[in-house]
Amino acid sequence: AQSVTQLGSHVSVSEGALVLLRCNYSSSVPPYLFWYVQYPNQGLQLLLKYTSAATLVKGINGFEAEFKKSETSFHLTKPSAHMSDAAEYFCAVTATGSARQLTFGSGTQLTVLP
Amino acid sequence: EAQVTQNPRYLITVTGKKLTVTCSQNMNHEYMSWYRQDPGLGLRQIYYSMNVEVTDKGDVPEGYKVSRKEKRNFPLILESPSPNQTSLYFCASSSQGGSNYGYTFGSGTRLTVV
Numbered sequence A: 001a002q003s004v005t006q007l008g009s010h011v012s013v014s015e016g017a018l019v020l021l022r023c024n025y026s027s028s029v030p031p032y033l034f035w036y037v038q039y040p041n042q043g044l045q046l047l048l049k050y051t052s053a054a055t056l057v058k059g060i061n062g063f064e065a066e067f068k069k070s071e072t073s074f075h076l077t078k079p080s081a082h083m084s085d086a087a088e089y090f091c092a093v094t095a096t097g098s099a100r101q102l103t104f105g106s107g108t109q110l111t112v113l114p
Numbered sequence B: 001e002a003q004v005t006q007n008p009r010y011l012i013t014v015t016g017k018k019l020t021v022t023c024s025q026n027m028n029h030e031y032m033s034w035y036r037q038d039p040g041l042g043l044r045q046i047y048y049s050m051n052v053e054v055t056d057k058g059d060v061p062e063g064y065k066v067s068r069k070e071k072r073n074f075p076l077i078l079e080s081p082s083p084n085q086t087s088l089y090f091c092a093s094s095s096q097g098g099s100n101y102g103y104t105f106g107s108g109t110r111l112t113v114v
Helices: none
Strands: A002-007 A010-014 A019-027 A031-038 A044-050 A056-058 A064-068 A073-078 A087-095 A108-113 B004-007 B010-013 B019-025 B031-038 B042-051 B054-057 B076-078 B087-094 B109-113
Touching (some): A019 A087, A031 A064, A044 A056, A073 A087, B010 B019
Parallel strands (some): A010 A108, B010 B109
Antiparallel strands (some): A002 A019, A056 A064, A064 A073, A087 A108, B004 B019, B031 B087, B042 B054
């Protein structure tokens, strides 16, 4: 069984400030981990993914995430928030080699304040 | 352009009236999946398909049917919709092999059952 917990359903940051969105996972086998972003009235877009290569993963739009096995975490960060980053972000996990069983967290709504 | 196309984008229907939401992908992906998105719950998998004529239940399959007669199409069928199926639905597809287990999502179908 696998699950994802996203801490904080709403996060607000000022423009130019650090963005930190938290994700903890549970998986009985080595996981693949993903971050997706959803802009209003749109589908989900893949931001980045961890597939057992480098533990620090860089994605699109300046986002990155670090896989920490000891903490079972995969937090998403961006050094400097931009207004266009305002969206909902989802962390997801799947067991290695099992694309069908992609399990999502409940999402974090990011607000960027001017 | 590589994409997953869902139709319709918006649908209002009455309880008990059968409906079908279509999904088509042009990437020759083996895996396809249906999710529903509800506030505070993230995305929950309804059904998935690993290839033509191969489907299986996800986490919330009750009240839904699917079929996979062609590789590109994966329609979602609600035989007798009920108000608790009011939700935002997403179709997604993914390739089977390699390290790319990210899903490509459609733009969503917002269904209201009255």
